[in-house]
Amino acid sequence: MTxxxxxxxxxxxxxxxxxxxxxxxHMAEGAALGFDYRYELLDLDLKGGGAESLPQIVRExxxxxxxxxNITFPCKQQxxxxxxxxxxxxxxxxxxxxxxxxxxxRIGHNTDWWxxxxxxxxxxxxxxxTNVVQLGAGGxxxxxxxxxxxxxxxxxxxxDVDTARAExxxxxxxxxxxxxxxxxxxxxxxxxxxxxGLVHATPTGMDKHPGLPLPAELLxxxxxxxxxxxxxxxxxxxSEARRRGCSVADGGGMxxxxxxxxxxxxxxxxxxxxxxxxxxxxxxGNPPAPVERRA
Numbered sequence: 001m002t003x004x005x006x007x008x009x010x011x012x013x014x015x016x017x018x019x020x021x022x023x024x025x026h027m028a029e030g031a032a033l034g035f036d037y038r039y040e041l042l043d044l045d046l047k048g049g050g051a052e053s054l055p056q057i058v059r060e061x062x063x064x065x066x067x068x069x070n071i072t073f074p075c076k077q078q079x080x081x082x083x084x085x086x087x088x089x090x091x092x093x094x095x096x097x098x099x100x101x102x103x104x105x106r107i108g109h110n111t112d113w114w115x116x117x118x119x120x121x122x123x124x125x126x127x128x129x130t131n132v133v134q135l136g137a138g139g140x141x142x143x144x145x146x147x148x149x150x151x152x153x154x155x156x157x158x159x160d161v162d163t164a165r166a167e168x169x170x171x172x173x174x175x176x177x178x179x180x181x182x183x184x185x186x187x188x189x190x191x192x193x194x195x196x197g198l199v200h201a202t203p204t205g206m207d208k209h210p211g212l213p214l215p216a217e218l219l220x221x222x223x224x225x226x227x228x229x230x231x232x233x234x235x236x237x238x239s240e241a242r243r244r245g246c247s248v249a250d251g252g253g254m255x256x257x258x259x260x261x262x263x264x265x266x267x268x269x270x271x272x273x274x275x276x277x278x279x280x281x282x283x284x285g286n287p288p289a290p291v292e293r294r295a
Contacts, residue, residue, distance in 0.1 A: 009065060010266050011040040013057055013079075014072035015050075016208045018043060019231050021283050022070060025259045028279050029271050037267070042069075051078055058082055062101055068266035069099045070259075073203055076112075076139025083108040092176055093146050095139035098262040111261030112143035112254065117151055118273075119253015120226055127224050127247075128196035129153040133185070135213050136160060136201030137169040140228050144201045144254075145173050145182075155181040157191045160202075192218040198225045198241075205235035212236050221245030230255045233284050256280045 008030065012022050023039040030037025042057050044050055054075055061069055071079050076095040080086070083096065084105045090096045096108035120127065132153045134145055137160035149156060156173065160166035166184035173182045185191045192198070192214070204213040206229050214237075219225070225241040230251035238248050256277045263271040 007036045007038055008067055008267060009038045009040070010068045010070070011042045011061055011066055012070040012072060013042045013044065013054065013075055015044045015074055016206070017041050017072060018046075019207065020072075021230075021255065021280060022259055024283055025256070025276050025280055026263055026266075029263055029276055030267070032272070032275060033269055035267075035269075044075075051075055054078055055082055058099070058106070062106075066101055068101055068262070070262055071097050071099060073138070073140070076142075080108060082106065089113065089146075092172075093142040094172065095142040097139070097143070097258060098265055100265050109261075109265055110143060111258040111265070112140060113146040113150070114261055115256070115258030116144050116226075116228065116254040117147040118257040119251075119255075120147070120151070120249050122253055123249035124224055124226070124247055127151075127226075130196045131155045131194055132157070132197045132199060133188075133191050133195040134158045134199040134201060137162070137166040137184075138201070141201035142169055142172075144199050144226075144228060145169060146176070148197075148199060149173055149177040149180050149182070153180060155183075157183050157185040157195075159185045159188055159191070188214060189218060192223075195223060198223055200225070200227050200229070200235075200237055203229070205229040205232075205237050207231055210236065212240060216240050216244070219244045219246055224248065227251045228254055230284075233286060252280055252284065252286070 026039040079096050085107045087109045090108045090110040093110050097112045098109040100107045129152050132148050137158050158166045158170050170182045170184040203209045219241050224247040226249040228251045229235050233250050241248050260271045260273045
């Protein structure tokens with residue numbers, strides 16, 4: 001909603017989000033479209049309550065007249081119990097990254113899966129989807145799994161430190177994509193030996209969680225590697241994958257396109273995806289990569 005002062009307000013809830021570029025992308029697009037738009041960071045770490053403070057933060061955002069909230073780690077699944085309604089995509093994924101606050105109701109959406117799919121298409125126009133391995137089965141992992149299967153993956157093997165969570169996600173995706181072979185993995189080395197692509201959907205590689213999410217020797221030249229982390233844009237995983245001859249897609253694609261979707265849901269105005277993509281690349285000091293145009 002737009003408050004009486006003429007300002008449209010939105011925010012991002014998550015842990016360790018102070019370097020997020022989402023506010024800058026949203027507010028720059030609002031300015032380009034000619035309206036006063038304020039986007040705030042609602043950092044669980046600074047508020048001191050952790051994920052258990054989520055109900056209070058959502059309630060306060062409503063009271064302040066926010067039109068919507070983005071949700072990131074570690075709240076994409078926890079927030080569902082606070083909502084009045086879910087979009088079809090959010091219900092199918094069991095994860096929410098966008099909450100529209102309107103007319104006293106909280107409506108959950110998921111723009112992550114579309115954002116990841118769009119970013120992958122732009123950076124790796126024709127990835128081999130024969131046999132994909134995914135690391136991570138949390139809220140972001142649900143979105144990336146859905147995306148690669150929607151793009152046509154024949155097989156997807158999901159790994160997570162919580163084996164039960166990987167099994168639950170594999171079962172859910174099998175229900176949505178019965179023609180694909182979706183399983184929870186038990187032997188990462190064996191799965192990687194036959195993989196055509198790797199999707200990384202854990203916090204490893206973020207500033208707060210540095211390092212590689214798997215042994216470097218499991219990366220080899222015929223493999224493509226797609227990342228969700230974008231701070232830093234060049235994670236340790238991408239750097240090592242490039243060094244070993246892999247094709248890579250950084251986390252910027254998902255960051256931009258999930259924001260494109262959320263902006264339109266929050267404001268009711270169509271965002272210019274190429275403008276937001278260019279702004280993101282300027283913020284990260286990386287000029288936009290050329291986009292392959294298809295007939």
